[in-house]
Amino acid sequence: MRLAELSRRSGVSTATIKYYLREGLLSPGHQINTTTAEYGDGHLRRLRLVRAMIQVGGLPVATVREVLRNVDDDSLGRTIRLGAALWALPQVPEPDEDDAFVRAAHREADELLDRVGWSNAKELTTISPAYRSLVVAVAAFRRLGYEWGHELLVSYARLMHEVAKLDLDFVETHPSEAERVETAVLGAVLTEPILQALRRLAQEEESARRYGFA
Incomplete structure (x- = not known):
């Protein structure tokens, strides 16, 4: 699908998609020529995840980028990969161990x-x-x-x-x-x-x- 269709199907504006691409939250599409790229279902799925984290979860871009880095790290075993992605989400402060x-x-x-x-x-x-x-x-x-x-x-x-x-x-x-x-x-x-x-x-x-x- 082209950028316009990706925008329509995801509900994310083309300007926002381009921003996510620049910030590394979305991988580049398959380049057809110098001005046109093709996107797949993986891009649509990832856009929905990014949108949920930013718009619903209220997470900053830097945190979303860290979560996605762990999501995409296939060098990790499943348990650690799941944990690392979830642990990158905002957490409570460290407890005072002297208390x-x-x-x-x-x-x-x-x-x-x-x-x-x-x-x-x-x-x-x-x-x-x-x-x-x-x-x-x-x-x-x-x-x-x-x-x-x-x-x-x-x-x-x-x-x-x-x-x-x-x-x-x-x-x-x-x-x-x-x-x-x-x-x-x-x-x-x-x-x-x-x-x-x-x-x-x-x-x-x-x-x-x-x-x-x-």
Whole structure:
């Protein structure tokens, strides 16, 4: 397809596509002559991903470029490639390791991983932003004096494992490795708000079932 058709099918203006090309967010098309290039379905797929990260996720171009660098790095194994692409997305700040609540949260998080049998996740705790996010969140919760039992956290983790299976089952329906990683990144940007909305709708439904509307 030519640039005009790529613009029409993606919903991205030709000027923006040219900007993405200049910034390295989109690979050049196949040059037909000095003024015309041909683009394929891969360009269309990549445009949708870039658009989601910038317009929906609000990510700066430099961050998008870093995410895409990891998406396209076929020298990495699948787990690390998926992780590297997702880890390039904005993350929580590093926790203060001198904070007593942070140290306690590390212990609680490690115990949780042991309880639910996430030995592979435990291998990645030194580099995983998700692990750091868990530690920061648990530390903040405890610092404010809230009691949220460890058993409840374990139950949530087991439910999230089922969600993760659904996520990866869907990722694996895509034929190429790049498409799978792109889909995982797209899921992080677009699906997490959907999951949050579904959780809140489920809470509203369950509340109405238990307590009615009066």
